[in-house]
Amino acid sequence: MLYPLKFNPLFEERIWGGDQLRRKMDKKLPEGKLIGESWELSAVPGNVSVVANGKLAGNSLEELIEVYMGELVGDKIYNKFGLLFPLLIKLIDAQDALSIQVHPNDKLALERHNSYGKTEMWYVIDSEKDAELCLGFNRPVTKEEYLRHVADGTLADILARMPVKPDNAYFIPAGAIHAIGKGILIAEIQQTSDITYRVFDWNRVDKNGKGRELHTDLAADAINFAPDQHYDVTHKPEMNRSVNLVECPYFTTNVIEVKGQLVRSYEALDSFVIYMILEGNLTLKWNGGSETAVKGETILIPACIEQVTLEGEGKLLEIYID
Structure with missing residues (x-):
């Protein structure tokens, strides 16, 4: 598994x-x-x-x-x-x-x-x-x-x-x-x-x-010279909510702050999910086990895992292809 x-x-x-x-x-x-x-x-x-x-x-x-x-x-x-x-x-x-x-x-x-x-x-x-x-x-x-x-x-x-x-x-x-x-x-x-x-x-x-x-x-020949391009996609993180930063054909990226417990469901998502742990110390739980996740670590959640529970306190980026 x-x-x-x-x-x-x-x-x-x-x-x-x-x-x-x-x-x-x-x-x-x-x-x-x-x-x-x-x-x-x-x-x-x-x-x-x-x-x-x-x-x-x-x-x-x-x-x-x-x-x-x-x-x-x-x-x-x-x-x-x-x-x-x-x-x-x-x-x-x-x-x-x-x-x-x-x-x-x-x-x-x-x-x-x-x-x-x-x-x-x-x-x-x-x-x-x-x-x-x-x-x-x-x-x-x-x-x-x-x-x-x-x-x-x-x-x-x-x-x-x-x-x-x-x-x-x-x-x-x-x-x-x-x-x-x-x-x-x-x-x-x-x-x-x-x-x-x-x-x-x-x-x-x-x-x-x-x-x-x-x-x-x-x-x-590679530069796009079109004027008025927009690059800043900053959105303030919110506690125990997934806040979208980027959604494009190549990837979707959200920022999440966790305190206590947060359930993330991926049943409808036909994609792997990546967690980049930016701060804190979290425990990932899924149907089959648990894994620690600490600052500086990157974790690949296989597409077959439909739900992950995050416990602890920290901040992470959540990345997938929608």
């Missing part, structure tokens, strides 16, 4: 990373490395998650889908994606600013990389004073104007900057130019894709004096 599954995190070293994942999310990071990302649940080739708990420990996510199919992910999802788990779930520690970048949509990603595109969302777990994001342009911009600013190194001058604080949430569709600023800890939900077109990296170089590769030509 399937049960709520935990996975071994995959830690990714980044030039802009730090140690917030250890200090604030209780991750056991490798010593002496700048860890920018913890891939909590991944089916990206070469970085496939492996189960950490219970009788299925040691099995990869792909192996589980091959055996359990719709029982694990939902029949409609299995029929569409096969052995590919459709979401990539991360925790991101931006000790320094990330590059200004853009991701292709499904059509462009298929043509260029035989891959899905990358629509994503961010939930701010913590942030330093005066931290900010770059999301979209600060005024209507044509492709020609954009290219001029890229060429003369002034791209940052035309980007919209948004101050952030904990519990802010943002939806970033494929084609939106963006950058995470320094001093921000984020939960990221995205399509299963690792395609990033880096446009500007703040003139940063590594210890050998070498800058990271830029993809300015590829990015120019």
Whole structure:
């Protein structure tokens, strides 16, 4: 019988990373490395998650889908994606600013990389004073104007900057130019894709004096220049209620604060459910057992589990495909 599954995190070293994942999310990071990302649940080739708990420990996510199919992910999802788990779930520690970048949509990603595109969302777990994001342009911009600013190194001058604080949430569709600023800890939900077109990296170089590769030509055709795009999807969490943040074709994300007991019913949902525990200490109970869930953990609820009772006190993101 399937049960709520935990996975071994995959830690990714980044030039802009730090140690917030250890200090604030209780991750056991490798010593002496700048860890920018913890891939909590991944089916990206070469970085496939492996189960950490219970009788299925040691099995990869792909192996589980091959055996359990719709029982694990939902029949409609299995029929569409096969052995590919459709979401990539991360925790991101931006000790320094990330590059200004853009991701292709499904059509462009298929043509260029035989891959899905990358629509994503961010939930701010913590942030330093005066931290900010770059999301979209600060005024209507044509492709020609954009290219001029890229060429003369002034791209940052035309980007919209948004101050952030904990519990802010943002939806970033494929084609939106963006950058995470320094001093921000984020939960990221995205399509299963690792395609990033880096446009500007703040003139940063590594210890050998070498800058990271830029993809300015590829990015120019991927950016959506439509004006008045809306990215902020912040809604205040409510006690013992599921508050919707994002509902799109790729994923639905809700935020839930729990105190005492909360029953979540998924009988009508033909999908897996993911819990990202942002705060606190919870116990998950279902017909067949129970499992602890603490800050920093991500848990995959198989589609065959129709009801989960959450007990304790904490805050989590609830993610599924509707």
